[in-house]
Amino acid sequence: MIETLIESKLQERVNKLRPFVGNTPLFPIQRVFQKKGVKILAKLEWQQLGGSVKARPAYEIFRAAISSGELYPGKKLLDASSGNTAIAYATIGAKLGVPVIICLPENASAERKLILKSLGAELIYTSKFGGTDDAQEEALRLSEEDPLAYFYADQYNNDANWRAHYQFTANEIWNGTDKSITHFITGLGTTGTFTGTSTRLKELNHDITTISLQPDGPLHGMEGWKHLETAKVPGIYQPDIADDNWFIETTDAYALISEVAAKEGLLISPSAAANLAGAIRLAKTLDEGVIVTTFPDNAEKYGEVLKTLF
Protein backbone atom coordinates (compact mmCIF):
# COMPACT_ATOMS: atom_id res chain seq x y z
CA MET A 1 0.00 0.00 0.00
CA ILE A 2 1.38 3.38 -0.93
CA GLU A 3 1.36 5.69 2.02
CA THR A 4 -0.01 9.15 1.43
CA LEU A 5 1.36 11.52 3.99
CA ILE A 6 -0.99 14.37 4.60
CA GLU A 7 -0.02 17.49 6.48
CA SER A 8 -2.08 16.77 9.59
CA LYS A 9 -0.50 13.34 9.83
CA LEU A 10 2.98 14.89 9.60
CA GLN A 11 2.11 17.33 12.36
CA GLU A 12 0.82 14.48 14.51
CA ARG A 13 3.97 12.43 13.94
CA VAL A 14 6.31 15.26 14.88
CA ASN A 15 4.35 15.98 18.05
CA LYS A 16 4.63 12.34 19.10
CA LEU A 17 8.43 12.50 18.88
CA ARG A 18 8.70 15.32 21.43
CA PRO A 19 9.17 13.02 24.51
CA PHE A 20 12.25 11.46 22.88
CA VAL A 21 14.09 14.78 22.66
CA GLY A 22 15.86 16.41 25.61
CA ASN A 23 15.46 15.62 29.32
CA THR A 24 19.06 14.45 29.50
CA PRO A 25 20.77 13.80 32.85
CA LEU A 26 23.36 15.99 34.57
CA PHE A 27 26.36 13.82 35.37
CA PRO A 28 28.64 14.88 38.27
CA ILE A 29 32.35 14.87 37.42
CA GLN A 30 33.87 13.74 40.69
CA ARG A 31 37.12 11.89 40.09
CA VAL A 32 38.77 13.66 37.15
CA PHE A 33 38.54 16.93 39.08
CA GLN A 34 37.91 17.57 42.76
CA LYS A 35 37.82 20.84 44.64
CA LYS A 36 35.90 21.67 47.77
CA GLY A 37 33.01 24.02 47.04
CA VAL A 38 33.18 23.62 43.25
CA LYS A 39 30.99 21.22 41.29
CA ILE A 40 31.24 20.30 37.60
CA LEU A 41 28.12 18.82 36.02
CA ALA A 42 28.01 17.54 32.44
CA LYS A 43 24.76 17.16 30.53
CA LEU A 44 24.85 13.78 28.78
CA GLU A 45 23.36 14.88 25.51
CA TRP A 46 23.80 11.57 23.71
CA GLN A 47 20.92 10.14 25.71
CA GLN A 48 18.26 11.17 23.23
CA LEU A 49 17.05 10.53 19.69
CA GLY A 50 19.91 10.10 17.21
CA GLY A 51 22.51 9.93 19.98
CA SER A 52 23.58 13.56 20.25
CA VAL A 53 22.74 17.10 21.33
CA LYS A 54 21.61 17.68 17.75
CA ALA A 55 18.30 15.97 18.45
CA ARG A 56 17.22 19.29 19.98
CA PRO A 57 17.80 21.73 17.09
CA ALA A 58 16.97 19.14 14.41
CA TYR A 59 13.65 18.37 16.08
CA GLU A 60 12.79 22.04 16.56
CA ILE A 61 13.76 22.84 12.95
CA PHE A 62 11.46 20.05 11.70
CA ARG A 63 8.64 21.04 14.08
CA ALA A 64 8.77 24.75 13.28
CA ALA A 65 8.94 24.16 9.51
CA ILE A 66 6.00 21.73 9.58
CA SER A 67 3.96 24.11 11.77
CA SER A 68 4.65 27.10 9.53
CA GLY A 69 3.86 25.12 6.38
CA GLU A 70 7.39 25.48 4.94
CA LEU A 71 7.89 21.70 5.08
CA TYR A 72 5.04 19.61 3.79
CA PRO A 73 4.56 16.13 2.29
CA GLY A 74 6.48 15.84 -0.96
CA LYS A 75 9.25 18.24 0.06
CA LYS A 76 12.71 17.10 1.12
CA LEU A 77 14.70 18.51 4.01
CA LEU A 78 18.10 19.78 2.82
CA ASP A 79 21.05 21.01 4.88
CA ALA A 80 24.82 21.01 5.27
CA SER A 81 26.43 19.07 8.10
CA SER A 82 29.38 16.80 8.58
CA GLY A 83 28.09 14.94 11.54
CA ASN A 84 25.58 14.94 14.32
CA THR A 85 23.00 17.30 12.84
CA ALA A 86 22.89 15.19 9.70
CA ILE A 87 22.36 12.05 11.79
CA ALA A 88 19.62 13.75 13.82
CA TYR A 89 17.86 14.95 10.64
CA ALA A 90 18.11 11.46 9.12
CA THR A 91 16.79 9.83 12.30
CA ILE A 92 13.81 12.17 12.62
CA GLY A 93 13.22 12.21 8.86
CA ALA A 94 13.03 8.40 8.79
CA LYS A 95 10.45 8.40 11.58
CA LEU A 96 8.38 11.15 9.97
CA GLY A 97 8.65 9.84 6.42
CA VAL A 98 10.41 12.99 5.21
CA PRO A 99 13.37 12.45 2.81
CA VAL A 100 16.62 14.05 3.97
CA ILE A 101 19.45 15.31 1.75
CA ILE A 102 22.77 16.23 3.32
CA CYS A 103 25.65 18.15 1.76
CA LEU A 104 28.82 17.05 3.53
CA PRO A 105 32.56 17.36 2.97
CA GLU A 106 33.99 14.28 1.26
CA ASN A 107 36.52 13.85 4.08
CA ALA A 108 33.77 13.22 6.64
CA SER A 109 34.53 9.94 8.40
CA ALA A 110 33.52 6.63 6.84
CA GLU A 111 31.53 5.89 10.02
CA ARG A 112 29.40 9.02 9.54
CA LYS A 113 28.73 8.25 5.92
CA LEU A 114 27.69 4.69 6.75
CA ILE A 115 25.35 5.79 9.54
CA LEU A 116 23.71 8.37 7.28
CA LYS A 117 23.27 5.94 4.40
CA SER A 118 21.83 3.34 6.79
CA LEU A 119 19.23 5.87 7.93
CA GLY A 120 18.27 6.52 4.32
CA ALA A 121 19.78 9.99 3.88
CA GLU A 122 20.88 11.06 0.41
CA LEU A 123 24.44 12.38 0.51
CA ILE A 124 25.97 15.06 -1.70
CA TYR A 125 29.73 15.33 -1.25
CA THR A 126 31.56 18.66 -1.31
CA SER A 127 35.27 19.49 -1.46
CA LYS A 128 37.51 18.14 1.26
CA PHE A 129 39.30 21.50 1.24
CA GLY A 130 36.30 23.56 2.21
CA GLY A 131 34.78 21.93 5.30
CA THR A 132 31.16 22.65 6.12
CA ASP A 133 31.49 26.21 4.79
CA ASP A 134 31.61 24.84 1.24
CA ALA A 135 28.87 22.31 2.06
CA GLN A 136 26.65 25.22 3.18
CA GLU A 137 27.21 26.97 -0.13
CA GLU A 138 26.25 23.84 -2.05
CA ALA A 139 23.07 23.38 0.01
CA LEU A 140 22.12 27.00 -0.62
CA ARG A 141 22.79 26.62 -4.35
CA LEU A 142 20.59 23.52 -4.56
CA SER A 143 17.76 25.13 -2.61
CA GLU A 144 17.82 28.20 -4.85
CA GLU A 145 17.87 26.02 -7.95
CA ASP A 146 14.67 24.22 -6.97
CA PRO A 147 12.94 25.88 -3.99
CA LEU A 148 9.77 23.82 -4.37
CA ALA A 149 11.65 20.53 -4.02
CA TYR A 150 13.51 21.39 -0.84
CA PHE A 151 13.05 22.89 2.58
CA TYR A 152 16.52 24.34 3.24
CA ALA A 153 16.92 23.91 7.00
CA ASP A 154 20.05 26.15 7.22
CA GLN A 155 20.97 25.23 10.79
CA TYR A 156 23.59 28.00 10.96
CA ASN A 157 21.03 30.72 10.39
CA ASN A 158 17.79 29.13 11.58
CA ASP A 159 16.41 30.62 14.81
CA ALA A 160 14.80 27.26 15.65
CA ASN A 161 18.35 26.04 16.36
CA TRP A 162 19.11 28.31 19.31
CA ARG A 163 15.44 28.42 20.35
CA ALA A 164 15.52 24.66 21.07
CA HIS A 165 18.17 25.32 23.70
CA TYR A 166 16.47 28.47 24.96
CA GLN A 167 13.19 26.64 25.55
CA PHE A 168 14.49 23.33 26.84
CA THR A 169 18.23 22.90 27.54
CA ALA A 170 18.50 25.97 29.76
CA ASN A 171 15.37 25.19 31.75
CA GLU A 172 16.47 21.58 32.24
CA ILE A 173 19.80 22.85 33.63
CA TRP A 174 18.09 25.42 35.85
CA ASN A 175 15.74 22.84 37.35
CA GLY A 176 18.34 20.05 37.37
CA THR A 177 20.69 22.13 39.54
CA ASP A 178 17.88 23.39 41.82
CA LYS A 179 18.59 26.88 40.46
CA SER A 180 22.14 26.71 41.85
CA ILE A 181 24.08 26.95 38.54
CA THR A 182 26.67 29.74 38.63
CA HIS A 183 28.58 29.13 35.36
CA PHE A 184 27.73 27.71 31.92
CA ILE A 185 30.57 26.83 29.57
CA THR A 186 30.45 25.13 26.18
CA GLY A 187 32.02 25.07 22.71
CA LEU A 188 30.94 26.92 19.57
CA GLY A 189 29.91 25.21 16.33
CA THR A 190 26.66 26.50 14.93
CA THR A 191 26.68 28.38 18.27
CA GLY A 192 23.07 27.26 18.92
CA THR A 193 23.76 25.49 22.22
CA PHE A 194 25.73 28.38 23.66
CA THR A 195 23.48 31.18 22.39
CA GLY A 196 20.13 29.63 23.31
CA THR A 197 21.13 28.19 26.67
CA SER A 198 23.09 31.26 27.81
CA THR A 199 20.35 33.70 26.81
CA ARG A 200 17.72 31.88 28.85
CA LEU A 201 19.99 31.21 31.84
CA LYS A 202 20.83 34.91 32.08
CA GLU A 203 17.10 35.71 32.06
CA LEU A 204 16.62 33.29 34.94
CA ASN A 205 19.57 34.71 36.88
CA HIS A 206 21.62 37.50 35.39
CA ASP A 207 24.56 36.65 37.69
CA ILE A 208 25.22 33.38 35.85
CA THR A 209 28.55 33.61 34.01
CA THR A 210 28.64 32.20 30.47
CA ILE A 211 31.88 31.27 28.70
CA SER A 212 32.20 30.12 25.10
CA LEU A 213 35.00 27.85 23.88
CA GLN A 214 36.69 27.59 20.48
CA PRO A 215 39.50 25.50 19.03
CA ASP A 216 42.89 27.21 19.18
CA GLY A 217 43.22 27.20 15.37
CA PRO A 218 41.42 26.40 12.11
CA LEU A 219 42.86 22.88 11.83
CA HIS A 220 41.93 20.93 14.94
CA GLY A 221 40.50 17.63 16.17
CA MET A 222 37.32 18.74 17.94
CA GLU A 223 34.62 17.52 15.58
CA GLY A 224 31.78 20.00 15.53
CA TRP A 225 33.73 23.02 16.73
CA LYS A 226 34.41 26.10 14.65
CA HIS A 227 37.34 28.50 14.81
CA LEU A 228 35.23 31.55 14.10
CA GLU A 229 38.08 33.83 13.05
CA THR A 230 38.68 31.64 9.97
CA ALA A 231 35.19 30.22 9.40
CA LYS A 232 31.89 31.43 8.08
CA VAL A 233 30.32 32.95 11.23
CA PRO A 234 26.81 31.55 11.82
CA GLY A 235 24.01 34.10 11.54
CA ILE A 236 22.55 33.00 14.88
CA TYR A 237 25.80 33.75 16.77
CA GLN A 238 25.38 36.35 19.51
CA PRO A 239 28.89 37.06 20.84
CA ASP A 240 27.62 39.57 23.40
CA ILE A 241 25.98 36.76 25.42
CA ALA A 242 29.43 35.47 26.37
CA ASP A 243 31.14 36.92 29.42
CA ASP A 244 34.36 35.43 28.08
CA ASN A 245 35.69 33.27 25.23
CA TRP A 246 38.52 30.77 25.68
CA PHE A 247 40.53 28.61 23.31
CA ILE A 248 41.16 24.89 23.79
CA GLU A 249 43.97 22.77 22.34
CA THR A 250 43.03 19.45 20.79
CA THR A 251 45.79 17.62 22.66
CA ASP A 252 44.35 18.73 26.01
CA ALA A 253 40.90 17.48 25.00
CA TYR A 254 42.18 14.11 23.73
CA ALA A 255 44.12 13.52 26.95
CA LEU A 256 40.86 13.90 28.87
CA ILE A 257 39.07 11.24 26.79
CA SER A 258 41.32 8.57 28.29
CA GLU A 259 41.13 10.01 31.79
CA VAL A 260 37.33 10.30 31.79
CA ALA A 261 37.01 6.73 30.55
CA ALA A 262 39.27 5.45 33.33
CA LYS A 263 37.93 7.57 36.21
CA GLU A 264 34.32 8.42 35.37
CA GLY A 265 33.30 5.40 33.32
CA LEU A 266 32.21 7.48 30.34
CA LEU A 267 33.60 7.17 26.83
CA ILE A 268 33.14 10.70 25.53
CA SER A 269 33.65 12.43 22.18
CA PRO A 270 36.46 14.93 21.41
CA SER A 271 34.07 17.91 21.69
CA ALA A 272 32.74 16.65 25.04
CA ALA A 273 36.30 16.31 26.30
CA ALA A 274 37.10 19.81 25.04
CA ASN A 275 34.11 21.19 26.94
CA LEU A 276 35.33 19.43 30.07
CA ALA A 277 38.83 20.86 29.56
CA GLY A 278 37.24 24.32 29.60
CA ALA A 279 35.13 23.49 32.67
CA ILE A 280 38.17 22.25 34.59
CA ARG A 281 40.19 25.34 33.64
CA LEU A 282 37.31 27.44 34.97
CA ALA A 283 36.89 25.35 38.14
CA LYS A 284 40.54 25.91 39.05
CA THR A 285 39.88 29.67 39.21
CA LEU A 286 36.84 29.44 41.54
CA ASP A 287 36.51 29.07 45.32
CA GLU A 288 32.92 27.97 44.97
CA GLY A 289 30.41 27.44 42.20
CA VAL A 290 28.28 25.07 40.16
CA ILE A 291 29.65 24.74 36.64
CA VAL A 292 27.52 23.14 33.94
CA THR A 293 28.82 22.03 30.57
CA THR A 294 27.50 19.75 27.83
CA PHE A 295 28.76 16.44 26.51
CA PRO A 296 27.34 16.68 22.96
CA ASP A 297 27.88 12.99 22.14
CA ASN A 298 29.80 9.93 23.23
CA ALA A 299 32.75 8.24 21.53
CA GLU A 300 30.70 5.76 19.50
CA LYS A 301 31.30 7.52 16.18
CA TYR A 302 34.98 8.31 16.77
CA GLY A 303 36.69 4.97 16.16
CA GLU A 304 39.55 6.72 14.35
CA VAL A 305 40.25 8.92 17.38
CA LEU A 306 39.98 6.04 19.85
CA LYS A 307 42.48 4.02 17.83
CA THR A 308 45.08 6.73 18.45
CA LEU A 309 44.35 6.82 22.19
CA PHE A 310 43.87 3.24 23.38
Added chain:
Amino acid sequence: MATIIIPTPLRKFTENQSKVVTKGDTVQESIHSLTNVFPELKKHVLNDDGSIKQFVRIYLEDEDINVLDKEETKVESNSTISIIPAIAGGAI
Protein backbone atom coordinates in the same frame (compact mmCIF):
# COMPACT_ATOMS: atom_id res chain seq x y z
CA MET B 1 59.04 22.76 -6.67
CA ALA B 2 55.50 21.69 -5.93
CA THR B 3 52.14 23.38 -5.88
CA ILE B 4 50.34 23.40 -2.51
CA ILE B 5 46.54 23.60 -2.42
CA ILE B 6 45.41 25.71 0.53
CA PRO B 7 42.16 24.72 2.32
CA THR B 8 39.53 27.46 2.71
CA PRO B 9 40.09 28.13 6.45
CA LEU B 10 43.80 28.85 5.85
CA ARG B 11 43.39 31.19 2.88
CA LYS B 12 43.03 34.09 5.28
CA PHE B 13 46.77 33.63 5.88
CA THR B 14 47.78 33.29 2.19
CA GLU B 15 46.28 36.55 0.91
CA ASN B 16 43.31 34.45 -0.23
CA GLN B 17 45.40 32.36 -2.63
CA SER B 18 44.08 28.83 -3.10
CA LYS B 19 47.29 27.51 -4.70
CA VAL B 20 50.87 28.44 -3.95
CA VAL B 21 53.97 27.33 -5.89
CA THR B 22 56.74 26.43 -3.45
CA LYS B 23 60.44 25.54 -3.46
CA GLY B 24 62.03 22.33 -2.16
CA ASP B 25 62.61 18.69 -3.00
CA THR B 26 60.54 17.15 -0.19
CA VAL B 27 57.12 17.72 1.35
CA GLN B 28 58.72 19.21 4.43
CA GLU B 29 60.85 21.65 2.41
CA SER B 30 57.79 22.64 0.39
CA ILE B 31 55.70 23.30 3.52
CA HIS B 32 58.53 25.30 5.09
CA SER B 33 58.87 27.29 1.86
CA LEU B 34 55.13 28.06 2.15
CA THR B 35 55.35 29.14 5.79
CA ASN B 36 58.41 31.30 5.03
CA VAL B 37 56.36 33.25 2.49
CA PHE B 38 53.28 33.32 4.74
CA PRO B 39 54.63 33.23 8.33
CA GLU B 40 51.13 33.54 9.88
CA LEU B 41 50.43 30.02 8.60
CA LYS B 42 53.22 28.50 10.64
CA LYS B 43 51.44 28.19 13.99
CA HIS B 44 48.45 26.51 12.34
CA VAL B 45 50.41 23.89 10.38
CA LEU B 46 53.68 23.27 12.19
CA ASN B 47 54.74 22.42 15.73
CA ASP B 48 57.46 24.48 17.39
CA ASP B 49 60.07 21.89 16.29
CA GLY B 50 59.04 22.28 12.62
CA SER B 51 57.18 18.97 12.38
CA ILE B 52 53.66 18.89 10.92
CA LYS B 53 50.86 19.15 13.48
CA GLN B 54 48.94 16.01 14.43
CA PHE B 55 45.58 17.31 13.20
CA VAL B 56 46.77 18.34 9.77
CA ARG B 57 46.71 15.81 6.93
CA ILE B 58 49.09 16.26 4.03
CA TYR B 59 48.46 14.51 0.72
CA LEU B 60 50.80 14.16 -2.26
CA GLU B 61 48.43 13.80 -5.19
CA ASP B 62 45.86 11.31 -3.78
CA GLU B 63 48.12 9.66 -1.19
CA ASP B 64 48.38 10.53 2.50
CA ILE B 65 52.11 11.17 3.10
CA ASN B 66 51.85 8.93 6.19
CA VAL B 67 51.73 5.93 3.83
CA LEU B 68 54.65 7.33 1.78
CA ASP B 69 57.84 8.69 3.36
CA LYS B 70 56.01 11.15 5.62
CA GLU B 71 57.61 14.63 5.65
CA GLU B 72 60.60 13.30 3.71
CA THR B 73 58.45 12.29 0.73
CA LYS B 74 60.10 13.53 -2.48
CA VAL B 75 58.27 15.97 -4.73
CA GLU B 76 58.66 16.82 -8.43
CA SER B 77 58.14 20.15 -10.17
CA ASN B 78 54.66 19.06 -11.27
CA SER B 79 53.64 17.60 -7.88
CA THR B 80 50.52 18.74 -6.06
CA ILE B 81 50.47 18.78 -2.26
CA SER B 82 47.17 19.23 -0.41
CA ILE B 83 46.68 20.39 3.18
CA ILE B 84 43.46 18.91 4.49
CA PRO B 85 41.77 19.35 7.86
CA ALA B 86 41.94 16.07 9.82
CA ILE B 87 38.24 16.36 10.53
CA ALA B 88 35.56 17.55 8.18
CA GLY B 89 34.54 20.29 10.60
CA GLY B 90 30.97 20.89 11.42
CA ALA B 91 28.50 21.97 13.91
CA ILE B 92 27.72 21.52 17.52
